[in-house]
Amino acid sequence: MFNLQNRINGNDDDRQYLETRIAVRDKLLAQEMKDLESSLRQQKLWNLQVPSTSRLHELDLTVTPQEGIYKGGVFRFKITVPPEYNNMPPIVKCLTRVWHPNINEDGSICLSILRQNSLDQFGWRPTRNLLEVVHGLVALFTDLIDFDDALNIQAAQQWTQNRDAFKHRAREYIQRYC
């Protein structure tokens, strides 16, 4: 609770709370890094980089699909892990413009496990981890493309009306922005 006298005495509960949350998050992330590194070495569909080792909560992901509509594309994502991790999911933005039913042109992503408040089993849970998020994002270009639950409604409509036109536009975006 907010207490002015405490604040004057230099006790800031909010700041203390945030510091503990950040310490817990950083410990969880440090544990996950080993898993991520070994998974990274076993495949060539994605690459993950941590620009600063003192900021493990900011990661750069690159997805390079090897098959399907988006083959040949190089899609960059920014993953930010909030202080409340793992009660809250990572925040992911797509930095590459893409013609995709579940990624809009601002880079917002519609992926079930990134949803914080979900009443079904597919949403975020503290038992999930970053590797699951990476796998989800990789699959978003193949198995998890969902034209029925679209974020980019125009893209989904184009798919139902004219699949070839959709594929053509997706390829055009890859050539232009990847």
Added chain:
Amino acid sequence: MSTTNDSAESPMQEESGSSQKQKTSNSTENRPFTLKKWNALAIWAWDVECDTCAICRVHLMEECLRCQSEPNADCCVVWGDCNHSFHLCCMTQWIRQNNRCPLCQKDWVVSRTSK
């Protein structure tokens, strides 16, 4: 062919045989060390199905990740009706967001705590 082969092999066999004898006699006569004392060590653990907290990923018999950095004597274990167990601190925080077991998605009902 066969006679030349035989004559080539036989001296080699003799050689290896004699070197083996030398080795065994050496090791029995002067060992580099002798065992004077040894201590047995046993490790025990609870025989339970799930022994780490799925939320903070720390062993349930230890304090949760949060309480390790902010000492708290009340850190204990909680079991739900679904028989899944977590640290009470971890679960209290999670159910504020979503009142279901993160492992099986059933509604969370506390069955007992370790205190």
